[in-house]
Amino acid sequence: MSKEFTLSEIAEHNTKNDLYMIVHDKVYDCGSFVDEHPGGEEVLLDVAGQDGTEAFEDVGHSDEAREILEGLLVGTVKRMPGDPAPRAQAPSQSSSSSSSSSGGFGIGIYAFLVIGGALAYFAFQYTQAASQEQ
Numbered sequence: 667m668s669k670e671f672t673l674s675e676i677a678e679h680n681t682k683n684d685l686y687m688i689v690h691d692k693v694y695d696c697g698s699f700v701d702e703h704p705g706g707e708e709v710l711l712d713v714a715g716q717d718g719t720e721a722f723e724d725v726g727h728s729d730e731a732r733e734i735l736e737g738l739l740v741g742t743v744k745r746m747p748g749d750p751a752p753r754a755q756a757p758s759q760s761s762s763s764s765s766s767s768s769g770g771f772g773i774g775i776y777a778f779l780v781i782g783g784a785l786a787y788f789a790f791q792y793t794q795a796a797s798q799e800q
């Protein structure tokens with residue numbers, strides 16, 4: 667069962683009765699499941715012959731759904747030079763970049779508080795020293 671499919675081979679299976687889908691770099695033959703899918707056939711046809719990892723994970727499918735998926739397994743993706751990277755990496759990259767930008771904002775706030783606090787402290791020391799001189 668460990669057949670390897672190239673992306674162009676998988677892309678040929680893009681009709682309702684002959685529907686392959688990639689999820690986490692594995693290839694699933696969903697043709698028999700299209701009519702039974704509780705989420706409807708339209709969403710499966712949307713990712714027919716393509717990488718459906720993001721679509722599948724975004725829904726937050728149950729363990730039962732994952733068991734059904736494993737039952738449809740026909741092989742793995744054979745990545746060729748120049749093929750696009752697996753889908754699963756795309757959201758983590760974008761979320762890490764957005765969280766790092768919000769992290770940068772958080773550090774900015776801390777730096778502002780620390781520097782502001784230090785300035786207030788020295789201003790206080792200065793006024794104390796100045797008043798003691800008199």
Ligand code: HEM
Nearest residue numbers: 696704705709710713718721722725727728730731734735
């Ligand atoms: C072969 C792959 C898939 C299998 C085996 C599968 C299986 C299931 C199952 C068993 C459910 C019922 C709820 C649950 O147990 O989580 C479900 C619901 C759903 N699925 Fe999928 N699914 C697949 C692919 C997809 C894809 C690619 C989408 C794209 C968005 C999708 C969208 C949905 C939606 C929106 C529901 C919710 C339906 C509702 O609650 O009204 N599914 N799926």
